[in-house]
Amino acid sequence: MNRSLVGHSKVLVSLLAAALLPAVTVAQTSAGRVVHAAAYVGADGKIHTGGVVVVENGVITQVGGDVPSDTRVDAYPGGVVCPGLIDCAASLGAYGNLSERQNAIQPHVNARDAFDRFSRQLRAALAAGVTTFALAPDDQNLVGGRIAVCQTAGPDGKPRILTEAGPLKLSIAPESFKQDREPTSRAGAIGLLRETIEAARRDASEDNPLAAFAAGRLTGVFTTPSGADVLAALRLKADYGLRLVLVHTRDARLVAEQTAGQVTGVIVGPLDLAAGRREALAAGVFERHAVPVALAGGLPARPADSLRIAAAVAARAGLTPEAARRAITTVPADLLGMGDRIGKIQKGHQADLVVFSGDPLDLRSRVLAVYVAGQRVYVPDLKAPEGDQP
Amino acid sequence: MTNSPSCVSAIFQTSGRSSVSVLLQVLGCWLVAVSPLLAQVRPVAIQEATILTGDGKTIERGTVVFQGGKISAVGREVKASLMAKNIQAAGKYVTPGLIDAHSTLALRFAPAGDQATAKAVDGFDRYAEDEIQAALREGVTAIYVPCRSASGIGGLGAVIRLQPRPGDDWEELVLSDEAALCAMVGAQGGQGPLARVEAAEALRQRFRAAKEYRQAWEDYEEELEEYEKKLAERAKKKAEEEKKSPSKKDAGGKKNAPSRDQRKSDQDKPRKKDEKKDEKKEEKKDEKKEELKKPTEPKKDRNAEVLLRVIDGELRLRVEAHLPADILNVLQIAEEFNAALILEGATGAHLVADRLAELEVPVVLSAPPAPVVYVPGAGRHTRPDAAAILREAGVDVYFGSGVLSSPTAAPQLALRVARAVGHGFDADAALETITFKAAGLLGVEKEIGRVKRGLRADLVIWSDHPFAPGATVERAFVGGREVYHADSDKEGRDE
Numbered sequence: 001m002n003r004s005l006v007g008h009s010k011v012l013v014s015l016l017a018a019a020l021l022p023a024v025t026v027a028q029t030s031a032g033r034v035v036h037a038a039a040y041v042g043a044d045g046k047i048h049t050g051g052v053v054v055v056e057n058g059v060i061t062q063v064g065g066d067v068p069s070d071t072r073v074d075a076y077p078g079g080v081v082c083p084g085l086i087d088c089a090a091s092l093g094a095y096g097n098l099s100e101r102q103n104a105i106q107p108h109v110n111a112r113d114a115f116d117r118f119s120r121q122l123r124a125a126l127a128a129g130v131t132t133f134a135l136a137p138d139d140q141n142l143v144g145g146r147i148a149v150c151q152t153a154g155p156d157g158k159p160r161i162l163t164e165a166g167p168l169k170l171s172i173a174p175e176s177f178k179q180d181r182e183p184t185s186r187a188g189a190i191g192l193l194r195e196t197i198e199a200a201r202r203d204a205s206e207d208n209p210l211a212a213f214a215a216g217r218l219t220g221v222f223t224t225p226s227g228a229d230v231l232a233a234l235r236l237k238a239d240y241g242l243r244l245v246l247v248h249t250r251d252a253r254l255v256a257e258q259t260a261g262q263v264t265g266v267i268v269g270p271l272d273l274a275a276g277r278r279e280a281l282a283a284g285v286f287e288r289h290a291v292p293v294a295l296a297g298g299l300p301a302r303p304a305d306s307l308r309i310a311a312a313v314a315a316r317a318g319l320t321p322e323a324a325r326r327a328i329t330t331v332p333a334d335l336l337g338m339g340d341r342i343g344k345i346q347k348g349h350q351a352d353l354v355v356f357s358g359d360p361l362d363l364r365s366r367v368l369a370v371y372v373a374g375q376r377v378y379v380p381d382l383k384a385p386e387g388d389q390p
Numbered sequence: 391m392t393n394s395p396s397c398v399s400a401i402f403q404t405s406g407r408s409s410v411s412v413l414l415q416v417l418g419c420w421l422v423a424v425s426p427l428l429a430q431v432r433p434v435a436i437q438e439a440t441i442l443t444g445d446g447k448t449i450e451r452g453t454v455v456f457q458g459g460k461i462s463a464v465g466r467e468v469k470a471s472l473m474a475k476n477i478q479a480a481g482k483y484v485t486p487g488l489i490d491a492h493s494t495l496a497l498r499f500a501p502a503g504d505q506a507t508a509k510a511v512d513g514f515d516r517y518a519e520d521e522i523q524a525a526l527r528e529g530v531t532a533i534y535v536p537c538r539s540a541s542g543i544g545g546l547g548a549v550i551r552l553q554p555r556p557g558d559d560w561e562e563l564v565l566s567d568e569a570a571l572c573a574m575v576g577a578q579g580g581q582g583p584l585a586r587v588e589a590a591e592a593l594r595q596r597f598r599a600a601k602e603y604r605q606a607w608e609d610y611e612e613e614l615e616e617y618e619k620k621l622a623e624r625a626k627k628k629a630e631e632e633k634k635s636p637s638k639k640d641a642g643g644k645k646n647a648p649s650r651d652q653r654k655s656d657q658d659k660p661r662k663k664d665e666k667k668d669e670k671k672e673e674k675k676d677e678k679k680e681e682l683k684k685p686t687e688p689k690k691d692r693n694a695e696v697l698l699r700v701i702d703g704e705l706r707l708r709v710e711a712h713l714p715a716d717i718l719n720v721l722q723i724a725e726e727f728n729a730a731l732i733l734e735g736a737t738g739a740h741l742v743a744d745r746l747a748e749l750e751v752p753v754v755l756s757a758p759p760a761p762v763v764y765v766p767g768a769g770r771h772t773r774p775d776a777a778a779i780l781r782e783a784g785v786d787v788y789f790g791s792g793v794l795s796s797p798t799a800a801p802q803l804a805l806r807v808a809r810a811v812g813h814g815f816d817a818d819a820a821l822e823t824i825t826f827k828a829a830g831l832l833g834v835e836k837e838i839g840r841v842k843r844g845l846r847a848d849l850v851i852w853s854d855h856p857f858a859p860g861a862t863v864e865r866a867f868v869g870g871r872e873v874y875h876a877d878s879d880k881e882g883r884d885e
Contacts (some may be wrong), residue, residue, distance in 0.1 A: 092762070122763045213568035273806050274791065274796035275761065277524060277881055303774070305809070309759075312805055315860040324859075361859035363808035364817060 006196065032056035033072040033374065037079035037355055039065075043344040044331060045322030047359060051081050053078035055351040056156060058373035062173060063345055074376065076368050077310050082325070082360045084131025084352030084372065085307050087297035088221075088332035089247060089267055091298075092133050092152070093119035093159065099140040104182060104189075105196050107210040109145025111135040112164040113192035121300040126152035126378050129354035129367050130297065132162065132343075134336055137169040139223045142176055142193055144169035146209055147221060149336050151352075155373040166336055167245065168213045171223035172232065190232050197240050216241045219264060227251030234262050245335045249295070256289040264290050265335045270298035270325075271310040275316070278333045283327060284318030293323060294332040311365050324361055421436065433457035434870065435470030436851060437480035440709045444486040444825035444840040448819070454484055456847035459562075459869040462843050477865070481857055482518030485821065486841050487531025487551075487848035487866065488805050489828035492756040492790025496521040497535055499603040501545045503595070506696035510537035511567040519554045523881065527551055527632040529850040531862045532565070534790070534832050536708065536734070537572045541589050543596060544572040547708060551848060553873045562869060565834045570732065571696060574717040576768070590719035595711075596729045600697035606688040613685035620682055638742040690691045706730045706833075712737040712768035721749055732831065735792060738771030740849070742782035752831055753785055755810075756792030778814030787815070788823050788831055809856040819857065846870075 037051035040063065054062035055070065067073060079253045095116035115135055125133065132151050137144030147166035151342060154160035172189045183189035200214035212218035224230045224246050235242050246259065247267045259266065268283045287292045295308040307328045315324040333343025342350050351374040358365035370378035437765050439451040441464065453468040454461060464468075472474065496518035496624065501508035514535055515521075519714035531552055537545030549565040556563055570822035574700060575589050611702075612804050699705040707729040709720045717739055724731035733739060734754040739746060760772030777787045789810070791801030807824055811817045829839025866874035 005638075084432075104477055121762050141406055186452075190819075191415050251398040273802045273809070274794060276796070277527075277800050278798070280800065302761050303759035305774070307814075309805070309809070312859060313802060316802070316805070321860050359859055363859075364811040364857055366812055366814075387484070 003004055017231070018157075021273045027310040031165060032061070032068075033074060033370065034067055034354055035076070035355065036067055036073050037076040037080055039079075040081040040345050041083065041285075041325050041329070041345050041360065045324070045326035045330065047080060047265070047325075051076075051079065053081050053345060053351070053353060055371075055374035058351055058375070060345060060349050060351045062348055063347060076355045076367070078082035079355045079368050080358055080365070081345060082129070082354045082356055082358065083329040083333075083345055084354055084370065085123070085129045085297075085328050085360075086294075086305055086336070086343055087133040087299050087328075088294050088330040088335055089136060089270075090133040090299040091138065091301075092121050092125055092299045093117065093136060093150070094135060099138050099144055101140070101178075102181060104142040104176060104178075104192065105210075106137070106141050106167065107213075108144050109137060110148065110164055110168075110246075111137055111169075112148035112150075112161050113146060115148060115161060117159040119159075124150040124304045126370055126381070127298050127367065128308070129356070129360070129370055130299065130307060131305070131336075131352040131370060132333070132371050133297070133299060133346065134221075134332075135165060136166075136221065139171040139173040139175050142170060142189055142333075143210065143282060144171060147336070149338055151372060152351045153370075153372050153377040155375040155377070157375070157377045162338065162342075167219040167221045168209050169223075170220045170364045172229050173223045173225050176276065186229075190236075194239075197236070202241070204353075208337065213242065214240060216243050219243045219245055219335070221245045221247060221267070221335070223247040225250060228254070230255040230259060232259060237262055249279050249282045252285040253278075256285045256291060259286070259291050260289040263291065265294060265331055267296050267332075267335065268305055268314070269296040269310045270302050271313040272302065272306070273313070275313050280313050280317035283314040283323070287319055287323045290333050290347065292334065293319070293327050294335050295324075295327040297328075308360060308363060311361055314337065315361055321361055323357075328360075391471040391512070420766055429456060433462065433471055433474040433475045434477065434867075435468075435706045435845075436438050436477045436479050436484055436849070437470070437849065437868060438856075439484040439806060441484045441841055442821055442856075443842065444822065445842075446822055448824075449478075449844055452484075452495050454700045454849060456849070456867070456870045459592045459847055459871075461841065461843055461845050461847050461849075464843055475852070476882045479851055482864065483852040483861075484841065485529065485852065485856055486530045486839055486845075487850055487868065488856070489787040489832070489839060490525070490530045490533040490801065490824070490825045491752045491828045491831060492523075492534065492536060492792055493530075494538065494793050495525055495533055495535040495540075495801065496797075499809055501537055501539050503539040503544070504542045504693070505539075506571060506693040507545050508537050509548065509567055510535040510546060510572070511548040511550065511564055513537070514550055514622070516560060516563075518797070520881065521797055522552045522554045523874065523879070524798075524868045526554070527879065528800065528802055528804060529856060529866065530801070530803050530853065531868050531873070532834075532838055532878055533850045533852065534569060536710070538710070538793070539572075539574060540883055541574050542578075543693075543697075544574060545574050546570070546657055549834055551846075551868050553868045553871065559869065560752050560873070564582055565837055566832070568705065569832055571700050573707065573839040575709055575711045575720050576713055579697075585778075586713070586716055586719075590716065590723065593720075594723050594726070597697055597701065597723065599699065600694040602725075603688065603691050604698055610685050610688055614687075617682065617684055624682070687777065700773050701727050703728065703730060706732055708732040708734055708754075709736040712771075713772065714738040714741040716834070717742055718745070721745060721751065722844065723752070725749065734790065737768040739781040739785075740776040740783075741771065743780050743785055746780065749783035751785070752788060754788040754831075755780075756790035757793065757807075774809065775813040775815075777810040778816075781816060782820070786827070786831075804856045811857065 026172040035053045039047050039049050044049045052066040067084045093116045096116045125208045132173045135148045135150050148164045149162045149166045151160050183192050203211045212222050222233050245265050249268045266286050283293045295310040307350040311324040311328050330343045333339045353371040355368040356365040393482050435455045438451050439452045441452040452466050455470050457464040496515045498515045499513035536547045545617045547569045547570045551563040700707045711717045711720050712735050724757045732752050736753045737757045739753050758767045780787050807820050809819050826839045829835040838846050849867045851865045866878045
């Protein structure tokens with residue numbers, strides 16, 4: 001009886017807190033606030049002591065140093081402040097099919113149109129510390145369309161689109177070969193892609209994303225499941241001067257050397273608690289060849305803490321802890337072209353922060369709070385479900 | 391072995407060392423090189439390590455000595471003998487080999503179903519070197535392997551210690567080939583809504599049938615006794631009659647019960663009619679026995695006999711179930727037949743935590759984490775804090791890797807437990823649940839699960855605390871034999 005009473009009172013307190021928070025925080029916006037923990041994850045991926053992060057108007061104005069007076073302080077003794085986690089290969093809140101089936105070249109498709117901001121999935125991801133994700137067309141088409149960079153919550157607590165002008169999504173995964181439309185084979189896929197790029201190079205119009213991609217002005221996030229696919233993508237890059245981010249895990253050992261210096265970065269994963277050794281090793285292999293690595297969370301087809309699981313698994317297979325922390329924060333922000341705005345705890349960056357009870361790489365750590373643009377948008381509920389509820 | 395180069399260098403660098411110790415070392419190395427058997431005899435001392443004993447204690451800068459496959463000393467003040475091979479482990483952690491309480495690692499067959507006598511140990515591929523290596527790389531040195539069938543009774547689970555290329559050690563590695571009777575309850579995808587009910591009822595019927603089987607045998611034995619008593623009486627009577635009239639020969643040629651073969655054939659119903667005729671003929675020869683009917687022996691049923699061992703409390707019952715409703719069904723069946731139950735998989739167990747606590751049923755959580763997206767079926771009950779909720783309610787919680795989807799899957803037991811801690815599971819109890827307590831659950835706590843004198847030398851040297859980020863296994867020993875060394879792990883690296 002007593003225990004349940006305590007439980008109820010806890011729920012009440014958290015409900016009260018949740019009800020009061022927005023009002024309080026909105027009033028405090030201009031005055032700024034301080035997130036005060038024991039340490040923070042720096043842009044280098046290392047954990048630095050002095051976890052003082054000062055926020056004004058949604059932007060980080062001070063990192064480390066003394067706690068300024070006359071500012072509201074959110075104290076998390078023992079906590080570690082981390083940039084909001086970023087899943088650069090997700091389809092959270094995607095409503096309806098994310099890919100057209102009739103034509104393999106779909107540059108006009110924009111994933112923002114499939115964004116369902118009322119989806120419960122977004123809250124589950126936010127609770128695990130994921131503040132930003134790439135809503136990306138899937139791997140069914142050679143040119144899938146434009147990636148939209150979205151947030152699981154804006155400063156008002158409601159999900160939002162950060163930019164709809166994200167990179168272009170491409171794929172030569174086997175699922176892009178169909179029986180009822182071109183391409184039907186791998187060689188055919190690469191041939192069709194070359195044709196498409198060459199045609200786009202002749203089209204100088206500003207609003208054609210394919211033209212921007214073909215001219216090397218727009219990044220292409222390119223799914224290349226096998227080592228041979230990676231080499232094919234690198235040949236395209238050499239021939240046309242493309243800007244590429246590769247999505248590749250399996251044959252990292254075989255192609256890491258050739259990839260080095262040729263691409264903006266590589267997206268590895270997702271990795272789960274039973275990932276094969278080859279997959280687990282991939283991120284570390286790319287790191288040793290100085291290829292920037294981001295880890296994919298694969299939300300919502302994976303558990304909400306999938307990004308941290310991937311980082312923990314990769315870190316046990318040779319990815320350095322610094323690179324593992326960067327792989328779920330800084331690097332994905334860079335690969336999505338948002339590196340100057342999000343993904344780092346640095347002066348001038350948007351204050352998207354997750355406070356963990358310890359190292360974010362340590363799966364024993366819990367989420368204590370999540371901030372987006374300086375607003376606290378999540379504090380753990382006592383018994384929040386992990387996934388969608390019917 | 392690996393010592394040979396250091397031996398050579400020792401010979402050339404004799405200055406500054408006493409020749410006696412050099413001689414001893416050379417001799418020691420030679421012995422090691424000559425015979426792997428002697429390697430077992432030579433003690434090994436892991437020194438200066440932080441020892442997590444598995445039953446909750448931590449020994450800072452401690453030493454573990456093992457010899458002949460068993461741990462011979464543990465503690466801070468332990469001195470290894472001169473002959474001992476020393477392993478410097480300052481700054482490193484030593485734990486008992488982790489125990490995966492539910493894993494299909496290297497399991498190669500699924501029994502036909504409803505076969506209580508099938509054994510998981512027969513389906514375990516001891517030559518699956520890569521898979522065994524993958525488990526050892528994560529610090530797991532022993533696993534409980536279920537005998538899984540798609541539905542109903544699967545067979546007998548096993549507790550197996552892991553060693554690549556086991557060879558002659560195999561017998562030593564199988565700690566139990568009858569660790570528990572495995573069953574599965576619940577519907578598979580695509581079945582009708584009543585399939586779950588039918589599956590539970592089928593299990594109940596099996597136990598009921600086993601009880602009836604026992605009753606049939608008890609009845610038979612009673613009847614047989616009666617029959618034999620009567621036979622004896624008759625023989626006695628006859629003998630007495632013979633005494634009175636000794637002229638009659640052939641006292642009791644047919645006093646024995648019918649032969650075993652004859653009785654067996656009685657069980658074949660279609661043939662029974664014909665035989666009855668024969669019997670009648672036979673019996674007519676000896677008219678005095680006509681009214682004495684011999685009891686029919688019930689058919690032997692080895693499956694039912696295994697189930698009876700569960701009912702008698704000699705064997706535990708492990709049931710994989712994934713919905714609260716199924717779990718409640720299983721609890722009811724276990725209660726009805728007095729079976730010592732272990733639940734595994736157990737998605738949704740937290741919803742019936744109080745009942746599980748009340749009945750003291752341990753739970754092995756081994757379902758994969760559920761995706762964020764809504765999934766129909768049991769998956770929707772998965773939540774990362776299930777372990778914490780169950781423990782809070784007073785349920786004994788254990789962890790397993792569960793059903794592995796492919797032979798290349800490398801289960802991360804330590805990370806699974808670390809994740810449970812991140813979702814509220816008691817951090818201090820976490821390591822115990824995959825070492826000492828897991829051994830207790832599997833009934834092998836006197837063999838493995840602790841760093842303790844007298845137990846098997848199944849030990850792991852970690853670069854850091856097993857739950858810490860980036861912690862890796864550097865070396866692993868099973869029965870004192872080195873079964874994993876990171877430096878010689880080709881698959882483990884990227885070259």
